[in-house]
Amino acid sequence: MKLSEMQKYKELVSAHKRSEISNEELQKTFITDGAILSNLYQEMEMDSDSVDCHDDVNYTKDSIQLHSHTFYEMLYCRSGNVQYLLGAERYRVRRGDIIFIPPGISHRPLYLDQLAEPYSRYVIWIHPEFMKNIQHFLGFIPLSDPVLLRTQDSGWEYMERYFQSACREAKIRQEGYEACISSITVQLLIHLTRACTHSKATEPLTEKKELLDELIRYIEDHLAEKITLKSAATDFYISERAISRLFSEKMDVSFYRYVTQRRLIAAKTRIINGDSLETIGEQVGFSDYSTFYRAFKQAFSISPQQFKKLQKA
Numbered sequence: 001m002k003l004s005e006m007q008k009y010k011e012l013v014s015a016h017k018r019s020e021i022s023n024e025e026l027q028k029t030f031i032t033d034g035a036i037l038s039n040l041y042q043e044m045e046m047d048s049d050s051v052d053c054h055d056d057v058n059y060t061k062d063s064i065q066l067h068s069h070t071f072y073e074m075l076y077c078r079s080g081n082v083q084y085l086l087g088a089e090r091y092r093v094r095r096g097d098i099i100f101i102p103p104g105i106s107h108r109p110l111y112l113d114q115l116a117e118p119y120s121r122y123v124i125w126i127h128p129e130f131m132k133n134i135q136h137f138l139g140f141i142p143l144s145d146p147v148l149l150r151t152q153d154s155g156w157e158y159m160e161r162y163f164q165s166a167c168r169e170a171k172i173r174q175e176g177y178e179a180c181i182s183s184i185t186v187q188l189l190i191h192l193t194r195a196c197t198h199s200k201a202t203e204p205l206t207e208k209k210e211l212l213d214e215l216i217r218y219i220e221d222h223l224a225e226k227i228t229l230k231s232a233a234t235d236f237y238i239s240e241r242a243i244s245r246l247f248s249e250k251m252d253v254s255f256y257r258y259v260t261q262r263r264l265i266a267a268k269t270r271i272i273n274g275d276s277l278e279t280i281g282e283q284v285g286f287s288d289y290s291t292f293y294r295a296f297k298q299a300f301s302i303s304p305q306q307f308k309k310l311q312k313a
Contacts, residue, residue, distance in 0.1 A: 046071055051185045052125040053166040057118045066108045066261040072126040075099040076163040080119030083110040086146050088220045090207045096152040104269035105146050122163035142189045147196050156195045162188040212250050224285050227259050264299050272311055277304050
């Protein structure tokens, strides 16, 4: 799903919240278009072959499931008392925080509290080929690992202006706007790399480790193995019901659904890396190829083979 298409669907969801269209009408539109409401962010594709940028806003009732992208993503948090799951680490996000997410890294916001204000952010997407090309221009390799940088009271607050300028150019779309956005993004990458290289103290600490974090790490470490609710409960000396309730309350998904989401994200990364489709399912924990195929098709609306062809296009 392209960014321009996502905006259409987000407008439909907003209209539904204002009671302008019914839930049945909303679901019918998604089904007719072959889109999956819960996977709105999972299916995202870039419009551009260089840089895309836009504003994005979510509310407490919005469902953003665990997802990954085939491109780089940079977020600037403008508001919202949310936590953020970046890989297997969980952070409390504040205004001014910048989140850098490489391709294939699982992530999602966590609305563990009632939002006092909408979760609002500037979003910049960078195509991998664009990132590769600017490395020669920069003379150094920019960020390659996930980062959450706290700019508040750090001296790096001015980076907000780069996000603002890029999103403004994307809105007005006057002559040369694409070149402006690309130029702004290159400058932002330089300053962000400097900040992360020279200001380690500005990296926020992860949230205090809880059972949820230990279970997420457990899933990460055993992804290729058989993971069951029973085995997890045994290893952590708690009841299966306690684990189920924890994932339902904190993640808005069942334990098994979260495990499947992580396996599918890992599978996407392996497909991009050129691994054999016949072996990928088993490598990320699916019992056989047919089970992997059905889960992949249901989650991403395309088959593993179709996804592989898209990466070569």
